[in-house]
Amino acid sequence: MKASRLAAAGAVAASAVVVLSSPAFAHVSVQPEGTAAKGGYAVIDFKVPNERDDASTTKLEVNFPTDHPLSSVMPEPMAGWDVKVTKSKLDKPIEAHGRQLTEAVSKITWTATGKGVEPGYFEKFPVSVGALPEDTDELVFKAIQTYSNKEVVRWIEEQEDGAEEPENPAPVLTLSAASEDGHHGSSATAEATEKADDDAEKASAETAAPADSSDTTARVLGVVGIVIGVVGVAYGVLAGRRRTDA
Structure with a gap:
């Protein structure tokens, strides 16, 4: 009897751990393809898993940080999705390629023209961005996920130091340090190509x-x-x- 009770208690505890930890594995996230070095350019992917068994993800809105505006933001065309880029006026102009920019991309919206992200699947939404800021270690992108049953999940909660991960965390892009030789981004590839040409x-x-x-x-x-x-x-x-x- 005691063994049965212990086994049952263990199963309940394990189930509780899975339930409590599942959001960490299922939320909207962002990762670079390669590296995202400060001062450089990168392609970043917003990964959107479908958390529902009876509905598809039909819309994704990603808000870009206004405290660190990016001069270049270009989403990749995706079959089955309509892409809308929204720009907003900046409170303070930024320098980019020798000229001042008074506006920058503040939001990208993907709307499904087909089935969207169906149950049991995920999809990546690639965006080319730059130049990445040099005065911060990360960028926070608040995202809103809409399902075919009209349910809306807001991935907008920011992680606080020393606190547990929030229930609906915002996607965070971690920036790596620029290389010492002044190259940004995939410098290893460029150096390898240059060496091959010299050889x-x-x-x-x-x-x-x-x-x-x-x-x-x-x-x-x-x-x-x-x-x-x-x-x-x-x-x-x-x-x-x-x-x-x-």
Whole structure:
């Protein structure tokens, strides 16, 4: 009896843990494709899982931070979704590519033109963003998820230091430090490509030098051969004449 009670209590406790922790695995989140370095550009994905068994996600609204406006925001076209980009006037203009911007993207709205994100599935919504701010370690994107049954879930609660994760946390993009050499974003790939180009040029130069030398040698030998041939012919003619005179 005691063992049965302990087993039942353990099962209840395990179920409670799963229920309490499930929001951490099912909320709308944001992650970069690769790295999101301060001062650089990145492609970020808003991951939207469907938490319902009887409804599809048909709309996603993502609000962009107004305290750190981004000069470039470009969503990727997605089949089955209509994308609307909303811009708002900035309280303070920002510098971008040598000019001042007075407005920036404040919200992107994806509306399903088909079935949306059906139960048991998730979908990623890619957006190219930059230049990422250098004076913060993270960006908070508040999101609103709407289902086909008109239910609305607001992922807008910000995490406070030392506190437990809120029930409906807002997506947070963690920014990595810019590389020491001044490159931003995928600098490793750029450096690898540059190194490969340099190696190819060196190999080409090293290959060209012996080829040029061999070509010059061949030409010299060819000329020498022609001269020897002419001399031989002349010698033969003279020798023939001497025999005739004799």
